[in-house]
Amino acid sequence: MIISRLVVRNWKNFVAIDLNLEERVFLVGPNASGKSNLLDIFHFMKDLVVSGGGLYQAVTRRGGINLIRSLAAPKNARIQIELHFSSGPNGDALWRYALDLKPFPGKPAAPMVASERVWKGDRLILDRPDDADRRDKPRLRQTLLENVVTNGEFRPIADFFNSSAYFHLIPHQFRQEGDGGNELLSRGFSRRDFFRQVAAAPPKTRTSRFRKIEAALKLSVPLLEHLRLDESPEKEAHLESTFRNWRKGSPALHDTQLSDGLIRLVGILWSLMEKNSLLLLEEPELSLNTAVVRQLPGLIHRFRRSPSTQVILSTHSPALLSDPGIDGKEVVLLLPAEDRAIKVIRAAELPDVSKLLEQGLSAGDVVLPRIQPARIEELGYFQ
16 A cells, blocks of 8 residues: 555644655755655655654654654644555555644643544544543543554554655765764664664575675676675675676675765665655755766666555656656655745646656756756855
């Protein structure tokens, strides 16, 4: 299943979002328009249900509920997240989950469930607060979604987010031998995070995937000769690579010595092969050659189909958006509006953009000029 509709109120820099989603979504907008904040809505849901997570942890790691609530919202406004799940963009409605949050009385940074509702199809199966919540207010510090004892009737929603993944591999942090000690790394990949994922795959699966990754890298890194996973018992797992232009007998390069682009491409390819229900990619074009970036939408399309995975990514790249297979319904624009709000809308819903796309122009040609700051040319003369 996929998330077919997202409705949000008062989340970070968004006052209101009501957005239909496809199986592949490209988020496009100026700097600081909220692309990462929009992706973080889905990551927040994963933090709710993942082992060791829960509502309190999900809110605390973001600095408290007052830092999540939009500064443009009224002081006592609730944070509202509503997600619709279906079998596809035009498929049958399967689930609907709605969560409203507010500060817990006497603890302004701590969250409280103001409302939690679940529909199976059109049938409401959970409606909180209920009588038990009203008798025992501390119950509202937790969602029922996060608890396996209470989510049995709607566990497919929890399972969906539990199997989702966020990818933003930062090469210089990847080269660190440990976890890096940075809480922000838990949103993406540290070096150890990556090899934990690799180790979790069955041996035959690992071998097959790295064979495919090596073949893909040979197409995009001209001098690459071999890429292999070294899992020798006496060492921590690592990647080794060799190149054709080296003298005979040269030692293989350790993964901490690989180029930024090669590291990121390995990570992207591995993430696309994982069996995730939802994959969040933050600017996958970083450090990659333009010719490689142009191939990413096609790669995502093919890998997404088997197994079925919804992919939502943010990008600034004209090369990535030049793919003629990108439909206007897949492109989501984040546009600063005159009332200081951020307007979130699909490109296909803008008549002039839709018309140009129908005439054969690419999303990069049509959409990127729309998000360009009005006075950006003055930057070149700034001193």
